Amino acid sequence: MDRARISDIAHADHPIRSPLDDRSVAALLDHALPRGDERVLDLGCGGAEWLLRALTTRPRAYAEGVDVSAGALARARRSADERGVxxxxxxxxxxxxxxxAARQYDVVVCVGSTHALGGLLPTLDAARGHLAPGGRILVGDGYWSGTPTREAVDMLGDLADLATTVERVAAAGWTPRYGHVSTRAELDAYEWACWGSLAAWALDHPDDPDRADALATAAERRTEWLRGYRDVFGFVSLVLGRTPE
Structure with a gap:
C-alpha cells in the first residue's frame, strides 16, 4: 500500500499530524503569531492544517505551504476554499x-516534519534562511523520555532526551519563547487515532485491494507503539526567537 495513502487515511481524524490537541495547537499559534497579520511558511505542510487554522482565526494573516505530496496539497486547497481562506x-x-522563497516570513512552521529537512537542527538552519528579522520559528520534534530499545531507535531515530534537545536548540542560536510538552493523553490519542483510522477504513472497505495491507499495517504500527516506544517517546513543540549575538 502506498505510504502516502496510508498516512492520509491514518490522519483523517487527526489532521494535525502530531500529538497535540486543539487547545495546545491554539496556544502555540497564539505565541507564534501574536499580531495576527504575519506571513507564515510551513515546511512539510502536508494538508496544511496549521496554516488553515492560523488563517481561519487571523483574517489579516497570509500563508504559504511546501510539501511533496500532490494529494495532501489538493486536500489543503479544497479545505482552504471551503473555509473561505x-x-x-x-x-x-x-x-x-x-x-x-521569493520573500522572507514572520513565522516558519515545521511541526512533526523535521525528517523532511534532515532532522531538528538542519530544520532550524533551513528556517533561518526564510525568516525575516525578528521572526519566530514554530517547531515540533520527538525526544526520548526514557531509555529506548535498539528497536525503538531504529523506528524513530537517534533522538536526545528533552533537556539535551532544548540545549541543542539553544546552542544553535535560538531562544525558546514558549514550549509545550505533549501529555500522555495527547500522545495516546494521536496513536489511537492514526492506527484506529487506518483499521476502520480497512473494515469499511472490504472490496478495496489495499484492505488487507491496511489492516496489517495498522496492527503492526499499533504493536510497535504499544510494545516498542509508548513508554519512552515524547514530543516537544517550541516557539523560538533568534538569540541576539
Missing part, C-alpha cells in the same frame, strides 16, 4: 529542503 494561501509542491 483560499485567497490567502499559496501552496508549493516541492521538496522543503530545497525550497527557495
Amino acid at each position: 483560499g485567497d490567502r494561501l499559496v501552496l508549493h509542491r516541492q521538496d522543503a529542503a530545497i525550497f527557495a
